[in-house]
Amino acid sequence: MTLRGVKWRKLFRAVHRDLGYVAVALVLAYGLSGLAVNHIEDWNPNYSYDERAVAIGPLAGSLAEQEAQVIAKLGIPRAAVRGHFQESANDLRVFLVEGQEVRVDPQTGRGTHKGLAKRAVLFEVNALHLNNLKGIWTYVADVFAVALIVLALTGIVMMKGDRGLAGRGKWFVGAGLLVPVGFIIYMYS
Amino acid sequence: MTLRTLLLLGALAVPALTACDKGPSKSEAATTTAAATGLTLGGGVKLKESVAIAALLADPMKLNGKTIRVEGMITDVCPKRGCWMQLAGSQPGQKLKFKVTDGEMVFPMESKGKWAVAEGVVAAREMTVEETKAAAEYEAKEYGIKYDPASITQPKVAVRIDGTGAVIRDKQ
Numbered sequence: 001m002t003l004r005g006v007k008w009r010k011l012f013r014a015v016h017r018d019l020g021y022v023a024v025a026l027v028l029a030y031g032l033s034g035l036a037v038n039h040i041e042d043w044n045p046n047y048s049y050d051e052r053a054v055a056i057g058p059l060a061g062s063l064a065e066q067e068a069q070v071i072a073k074l075g076i077p078r079a080a081v082r083g084h085f086q087e088s089a090n091d092l093r094v095f096l097v098e099g100q101e102v103r104v105d106p107q108t109g110r111g112t113h114k115g116l117a118k119r120a121v122l123f124e125v126n127a128l129h130l131n132n133l134k135g136i137w138t139y140v141a142d143v144f145a146v147a148l149i150v151l152a153l154t155g156i157v158m159m160k161g162d163r164g165l166a167g168r169g170k171w172f173v174g175a176g177l178l179v180p181v182g183f184i185i186y187m188y189s
Numbered sequence: 190m191t192l193r194t195l196l197l198l199g200a201l202a203v204p205a206l207t208a209c210d211k212g213p214s215k216s217e218a219a220t221t222t223a224a225a226t227g228l229t230l231g232g233g234v235k236l237k238e239s240v241a242i243a244a245l246l247a248d249p250m251k252l253n254g255k256t257i258r259v260e261g262m263i264t265d266v267c268p269k270r271g272c273w274m275q276l277a278g279s280q281p282g283q284k285l286k287f288k289v290t291d292g293e294m295v296f297p298m299e300s301k302g303k304w305a306v307a308e309g310v311v312a313a314r315e316m317t318v319e320e321t322k323a324a325a326e327y328e329a330k331e332y333g334i335k336y337d338p339a340s341i342t343q344p345k346v347a348v349r350i351d352g353t354g355a356v357i358r359d360k361q
């Protein structure tokens with residue numbers, strides 16, 4: 001395909017190839033995050049929890065004194081404590097650093113010690129994918145979105161003949177189009 | 190235009206676009222930490238005076254629709270998207286929900302126990318007993334909270350703050 005002496009198909013192949021190299025890291029990151037957040041109803045894609053039962057015996061005194069007893073009995077350093085909150089007469093919550101929490105019934109001393117940890121890699125790629133960073137990242141993501149459009153368009157026109165869009169390509173493009181179109185029809189039916 | 194020229198133009202375009210950023214600066218961005226004031230989210234906090242959570246909850250219809258500032262210890266954070274947080278009032282069990290549109294601000298899960306100063310519009314609505322039960326059942330199912338339908342016998346006024354900005358810091 002030449003127009004005014006420019007070999008367009010060759011140019012599209014080169015753009016598709018080199019833009020693909022540039023975009024590969026973000027395509028993988030967004031794809032991984034897409035899988036993770038797509039199932040947000042079934043799991044937390046950013047954090048994992050660790051919960052263990054505790055039995056520290058009945059607590060007495062003011063809330064501050066009860067908080068002090070909780071951390072003393074569990075061997076938690078004072079510096080790790082952020083504060084406490086009385087949810088109800090039988091539910092005392094002691095908040096610790098890094099999102100940890102001890103929750104006990106002061107009458108019985110039974111409860112849980114809940115830990116929280118960021119999911120390595122997933123937390124970071126989700127922050128990029130969901131644009132939690134805002135600011136300049138919004139524009140980087142815009143450039144990436146344009147790059148994906150360019151990759152798609154150059155991808156469908158870079159081959160000619162039987163393997164091109166006019167050949168079997170049109171059937172693959174059609175099949176790929178049918179899936180979302182089918183779901184949109186289903187959505188409005 | 191040669192391929193080399195195209196690639197050169199492309200390479201120049203990325204830093205040029207980012208340099209033209211008219212969005213919030215790093216210190217103003219949604220999840221940026223500012224050491225002196227804490228983590229600033231959304232539009233931050235502009236009002237000077239806070240309304241006590243206990244006072245708001247005592248008569249929420251009085252402030253309905255008004256933009257106010259509140260502050261308190263964070264007791265809970267939306268475990269799925271970080272789109273809401275609960276702030277403790279001065280009384281046992283007293284909490285106020287601070288809600289934002291998903292993705293507009295993201296409250297970190299590890300914020301529990303920290304102190305939040307938050308600003309937004311009061312959204313209060315008188316519910317029927319059935320609506321109160323339905324709301325409690327939804328929250329229980331969505332966030333794995335214990336729920337006993339028999340415990341709800343009176344209608345409740347649903348009150349929350351539709352947030353515009355917040356600052357989260359380690360201590361009060």
